[in-house]
Amino acid sequence: MIAIGPAMASQPAWLKAATIVVGTFILEDVATVLSAIAARAGEVSIPLALGALYFGVAVGDMGLYGLGAAGARWPFLKRFLTLPKRERTQDWFSTNVIRVVAISRFVPGARLPLYTACGFFRAPFLPFAMTAVLATLVWTTCLFLLAMRVGGWLLAHQGGWRWAGLAGFVLCIVVVGRLIARLQTVSQ
Numbered sequence: 001m002i003a004i005g006p007a008m009a010s011q012p013a014w015l016k017a018a019t020i021v022v023g024t025f026i027l028e029d030v031a032t033v034l035s036a037i038a039a040r041a042g043e044v045s046i047p048l049a050l051g052a053l054y055f056g057v058a059v060g061d062m063g064l065y066g067l068g069a070a071g072a073r074w075p076f077l078k079r080f081l082t083l084p085k086r087e088r089t090q091d092w093f094s095t096n097v098i099r100v101v102a103i104s105r106f107v108p109g110a111r112l113p114l115y116t117a118c119g120f121f122r123a124p125f126l127p128f129a130m131t132a133v134l135a136t137l138v139w140t141t142c143l144f145l146l147a148m149r150v151g152g153w154l155l156a157h158q159g160g161w162r163w164a165g166l167a168g169f170v171l172c173i174v175v176v177g178r179l180i181a182r183l184q185t186v187s188q
Contacts, residue, residue, distance in 0.1 A: 016044045017052040024056030029108075031056070032140055036147035041155060053140050054133075061115055061132040068119025082113040083120060090121040097123035098131045105135035 011019075023031030035049040071077040083089075093100065097118055104110035118128050 013045075013048055017048055017055075020044075020049060020052035021056035021059070024053060025060055028053075028057050028060065028140075029143060032143045033147040033151070036144045037151035037155070039144075040148045040152040050141065050144060053144065054136060057136045057140055058133050061111070061136065062129060064112060064115035065119035065125065065128055065132075068116035069122070070119075071116065072120045072122065078120075081116050081120060083117050089117075093118055093121040093123040097127050101128055101131040102135050105132070105139050 020031055020035050023034065032053055035044065035053055038044045039046045039049045067077070068081060071081045100114050100118065100123075104114040115128075115132070
């Protein structure tokens, strides 16, 4: 979401949905939190927000798989990918695609390298896509509901400071995700 307020509430539904979808391509967890807060404030309907989130995240996940598959075909793109170093990696990804996708949905910083690796090593697309969609439904719904609860409390109880509280909540989501991703990178 670009803005939460009366300006957003007056926008057509398709523009709200498009804004949410684009937001998921930039920072999906932040887009989820902001969409939930906007839904709690009555500026966007819950079904519209969740539908746009599910669509945007799923399309982004398939895009990461496609980026990996393109990197396998075109050496120029391969240098931009972060791929695991492991013997027989293609067989391993093919055998473990459901587990890899399901677990990486819940581990901040894991989706980009693992989803592109699934595409690069030609893990079966249908199990990848089905697992990505199901994991997205679970994760996005849980984060959305949590953000609605916290955002609703901040909107109702923090008076003039509510926007600072909301900004702090969003910043916390971003920082925790980045910290976990950095710890994963250091441990590898």
